[in-house]
Amino acid sequence: SVVDQAFVTLATNDIYCQGALVLGQSLRNHRLTRRLVVLITPQVSGPLRVILSKVFHEVIEVNLIDSEDYVHLAFLKRPELGVTLTKLHCWRLTHYSKCVFLEADTLVLSNIDELFDRGEFSAASDPGWPDCFNSGVFVFQPSLETHQRLLQHATKHGSFDGADQGLLNSFFSNWSTADIGKHLPFIYNLTSNTAYTYSPAFKQFGSSAKIVHFLGSTKPWNYKYNPQTGSVSEQSLGLGSQHQVSFLNLWWGTYQSSVLPLYK
Ligand code: UDP
Numbered sequence: 001s002v003v004d005q006a007f008v009t010l011a012t013n014d015i016y017c018q019g020a021l022v023l024g025q026s027l028r029n030h031r032l033t034r035r036l037v038v039l040i041t042p043q044v045s046g047p048l049r050v051i052l053s054k055v056f057h058e059v060i061e062v063n064l065i066d067s068e069d070y071v072h073l074a075f076l077k078r079p080e081l082g083v084t085l086t087k088l089h090c091w092r093l094t095h096y097s098k099c100v101f102l103e104a105d106t107l108v109l110s111n112i113d114e115l116f117d118r119g120e121f122s123a124a125s126d127p128g129w130p131d132c133f134n135s136g137v138f139v140f141q142p143s144l145e146t147h148q149r150l151l152q153h154a155t156k157h158g159s160f161d162g163a164d165q166g167l168l169n170s171f172f173s174n175w176s177t178a179d180i181g182k183h184l185p186f187i188y189n190l191t192s193n194t195a196y197t198y199s200p201a202f203k204q205f206g207s208s209a210k211i212v213h214f215l216g217s218t219k220p221w222n223y224k225y226n227p228q229t230g231s232v233s234e235q236s237l238g239l240g241s242q243h244q245v246s247f248l249n250l251w252w253g254t255y256q257s258s259v260l261p262l263y264k
Helices: 014-028 046-055 069-077 079-092 113-117 144-157 164-171 199-208 242-263
Strands: 002-011 034-040 058-061 098-102 106-108 122-125 133-140 211-213
Touching (some): 002 014, 002 079, 014 034, 014 242, 034 079, 133 164, 133 211
Parallel strands (some): 002 098
Antiparallel strands (some): 098 133
């Protein structure tokens, strides 16, 4: 296995840890060849840290307020950027030469090692505004210098959407035009609950999805799941369409088979 490259995720509380655990196990279930790293914050409980350490090679606590002075400075000037600045800690993982960041609400459906052939900064289009990338899945190169420049950018310009995606898009501002090799195919960040306005494309390409992203306020763990039928319950679905249901069932299937046993 390649020990100087890693998959990295972030969980700031015990709820998002469930997502991180499903993501980590989904990577392990598809021939893991890289290190697994989860960044957590002080709110994550002791018992969850023990479970996380069964799946991730490294469980790293990052603490916004206690860290370097320049982080403190950026935070004081832009308190609304709390979780965003936490995510930026991934650039400080300089014991790795290259990493793939995956948000805790993503699920891996097949081996994705080929992502390590890409350079910084690679990401897929955001479904809502394709000239911007979605920051749920991206390839990056850890560097203290880049981290510092990102914090300076945050302090100076804030974020146009109040979150990391706006900040990263204005920092890597030539992403949409500079290098097509840094545009990840959409199947690496397929947003499961977007109402696709191009449904023939979903029919044609949806089954090739390699990473599903449960973007938005209702996460897989907010649904009710029936282990007997292997499906999320109809009542909890609302207007969910059929393709969303199958991805939700995959998430829950992974939770049942690969995460619950860790608690025993
Ligand atoms: N996150 C977290 N705790 C929070 C909110 C977000 O750990 O309270 C992390 C987690 O990795 C999550 C990512 O930040 O997947 C992005 O947040 P969210 O999934 O809510 O945003 P969306 O993907 O819906 O834009």
